[in-house]
Amino acid sequence: MLLEVMMPRMDGSEVCQKLKSDETTRFIPIVMVTALKDLDDKIKSIEAGADDFLTKPIVKIELLTHIKSLVRVKPLHDDLGRSYRELQELQDTKEHLTQMIIHDLKNPLTGIKANLEIVGMDDLTDTRECLEAAQRSSDLLYSMIQDLLDISRMEEGELTLSREAMNFNELGQDVVNEVDAPAQAEGKDVRLEVDDGLPSVPADRDLVYRVVSNLMLNAIKHTGRGGTITLKGRKVDDSVxxxxxDNGHGIPEDYLERIFEKFGQVDRKRRSGAGLGLTLCKVAIEAHGGKIWVESVEGEGSTFSFVLPLSPTPPEAEPIEPS
Structure with a gap:
């Protein structure tokens, strides 16, 4: 944009200042033009935000040179703006992450501290119960920290899969045996339905076990008394x-797209945990060359599904690439 310094109602420096103070126009290149040779006018224009300055009479080649220079600078301005916004988003994420970690690590630590204080009192009749509660809190704390570390390692490509021929019928039964007791204690039914002849899949058994266990515990947590949680396995094309x-609470539609994001929650007031579990599931399954998704109707229940290819991708023993 070319602006005359001397204008009828408002001089060019004032127009320039207004344009540069408006978010929608601040990055428009402005060249001030004047027949005056007063240094004060030039300084005033530059202080108003002008990107360049030309003195009349304007030589065509000089004008073109200045314009070309500003045209080259404009993409740099745009890149700088994008970088700034990305850094701001990273800063916001960092602050959000810090708040989440402080909040979620505080709960199990409080449980450990409280129970150990009780053990330290004179009346030790409930010592075993308190120690068991402290153990559960420390296990939860360890699990949260382990999830955070593993997600970071997988995203950075620093974790190598230990693939083996995994029999999902056996793995599924192991998971059901693990979660059945806490589910029964809450009046919930856990079922396992695996198709006969389901082929073994080359996968990191420990990692897949954590994924399935995480999904099952999550379903139990969000299913009411009398509900049913079913773990199913079947062959679909070239994948398992x-x-x-579950027939639990379901998930709000507007949350489905971000449910696998780090630290995402349906309702922060009712949450328990930093929201790392589903992120771990996502990066773990994608590391196997698979895919994970969810289907849900609020008030009717949810189905979390994932596929593992029968032909491993990426190749065995190859570091996991960031998703």
Whole structure:
């Protein structure tokens, strides 16, 4: 944009200042033009935010040179703006992460501290119960820290899969045996339905176990008394598909797209945990060359599904690439 310094109602420096103070126009290149040779006018224009200055009479080649220079600078301005916004988003994420970690690590630590204080009192009749509660809190704390570290390692490509021929019928039964007791204690039914002849899949058994266990515990937590949680396994094309279905609370539609994001929660007031579990599931399944998704109707239940290819991708013993 070319602006005359001397204008009828408002001089060019004032117009320039207004344009540069408006978010929508601040990055428009402005060249001040004047027949005056007063240094004060030039200084005033530059202080108003002008990007360049020309003195009349204007030589065509000189004008073109200045314009070309500003045209080259404009993309740099745009890149700088994008970088600034990305850094701001990273800063916001960092602050959010810090708040989440402080909040979520505080709960199990408080449980450990409180129970150990009780043990330290004179009346030791409930010592075993208090120690068991402290153990559960420390296990939760360890699990949260382990999830955070593993997610970071997988995203950075620093974790190598230990693939083996995994029998999902056996793995599924192990998971059901693990979660059945806490589910029964809350009046919930856990079922396992695996198709006969389901082929073994080359996968990191420990990692897949954590994924399935995480999904099952999540389903139990969000299913009311009398509800049913079903773990299913079947072959679909060249993959093995696993489903964890429940008839619980369901998930709001506007949350489905971000449910696998780090530290995402449906309702922060009712949450328990930093929201790392589903992120771990996502990066773990994608590391196997698979895919994970969720289908849900609020008030009717949810089904979390993932597929693992029968032909491993990426190749065995290859570091996990960031997703």
């Amino acid at each position: 598909q696993i489903n964890v279905a």
